[in-house]
Amino acid sequence: MSTTTIPAPSAAAGTTGLTFLGVLRSEWIKFRSLRSTQLLLLFTFVAVVGVGIIAAFLRGTIIDQIMKFGATGPTEPGAPAGHQLTLEQAIDAANAQGISIYGIPIAGLQLGILVLGALAVLLIASEFGTGMVRSTMTAVPKRLPAFFAKAIVLVVVSYVLTLVAAFVTFLISIPILHGYGIDMSLGRDGVVYTILMGGVYVAGVALTGLSLGTLIRSSAGGIIVLVALFFLLEIGTSLLGLVPGDFWKYVGQYVPSVAGGRMLEIGDKAAFISPLSGGLIFLGWIVLVTVPAVITLKTRDV
């Protein structure tokens, strides 16, 4: 290897300097050039589609059962046939219990956000872990453009990935549900809505993950807090529902995963916030984590 060459000053001349578009391109190169990123994206896709397929079979079976035995479950053998419901009645009955047909394309999102959320934390925490962040912030000394460029890459990739995964799940679910006599189509209430909105939820979780990674600067720490926010908090508050008094029964609706999940449903539900409110609360949680992340990134030494 020869190291005797002396630098030519030529090629770098005539460039335009630091631009946001350049930073965006840089973050995209960084995003696509890691094997771990590609693998995690693949896992996310497989998880969403896989769980969706299982959900199609399960929900088909449940509706089949409801049709045969009524919404309250199997009755004694030889019960009068009058208990039987029509298909649409059975679908409505299942829907009232949170088992929807229109939600099948995004049934796998809870697993999907676990993988993609971890990817989002890693996207910045691994830069802190390896020291890469010092190169990044030397090239982009104002720092925030690098964060926003990362956020844009992440939001676009997670939205598109979820959209495609949800649509593929939808296509696969058509023949499965047909086997149960259920007609699955884009014309069914809520199907187009969930296919389009699933990505919003996943992108929101990813943005939260990116902010947590920025705030905590550690991959493990960031993922733990993300899991706590989107999984443990829901379990914790569901236990609160056992406490006497109506107040505690409503607290659970305000945790990010429940509010975000409500955003993905259609129609009103008794004693429950509306899908729009759910979406706004979910957005509130994202802002709550992102603002301190941006402030610390700007002010703390790297």
Add this chain to the structure above:
Amino acid sequence: MIEAVNLAKHYGAKTAVGGVTFTVKPGMVTGFLGPNGAGKSTTMRMIVGLDKPSAGTITVNGKPYAKHHDPLHQVGALLDAKAVHTSRSAYNHLLAMAATHNIPTSRVNEVIDMTGLAAVAKKKAGGFSLGMGQRLGIASALLGDPQTLILDEPVNGLDPEGVLWVRNLAKHLAGQGKTVFLSSHLMSEMAQTADHLIVIGRGQIIADAPIATILAGSQQARVRVRTADTARLGQLLSANGVQVQNNERETLEVSGVDSRQIAQVALENQVLVYELTPLTTSLEEAYFDLTKDSVEYHSQEFDDAAAEPAPALKGLQKR
């Protein structure tokens, strides 16, 4: 051109850099010399805004680094050879860095060839040796063909060929009128590369002068004298307030007077002198002279006293 004015950095109660003022001028290689923990790296990180100064200002070409619209064309910095993602290839790392400033891919290939990384450019940076990592760091610093080059301990882990290359690169760029600022704790390295020296110890500037002045400054005109009668000559010279050291048989080391004066004294007193050699100070000696009070981490002497059990242990043994 780098200008620091009353630049300070505190970490809690600890002071890393304690209000330093200095200027690094273009067209020459400026060495930044100091023992471990003296504040070299902290100062360099503050130049590119990775660390925020607790007080004072630091500017590059008249502006704080972050205020430039083309930071990588202003300053190229190698601050930490480990500032890469271990799972990304060297090529992709440089490509991503270049993209921020819309630097063409041809320049990426140019710096790869320049630093001798062509053979390993597509391999993961995490597998690089210290020397290869250092080359990648230098390639990264050169990407924007910067007006100012900052290299923190650039020769760490490099093979002799690499060391020579860095030395020539620094001189070449300085010759083009660029500002070159490199730190080291190795005096020998500085002696061969730098034109100007800034010596730092415990966060304070100890010396800021051309390398020749620093050598001359500590050089108290010492002369080695070989004489048949060291006792007599030593006595005669000491009487004039001159420092005399008797190191070996028939040899004196005299400082404070020059050879001619010593010869004069010897002639007047009929003492035989058969060698008079003016001694020059090495940069190494000058450096130890300057920093002896400001070394943060003193190595412990290995003497027999230290091997004895501590008093508390002695007490236990008596019982």
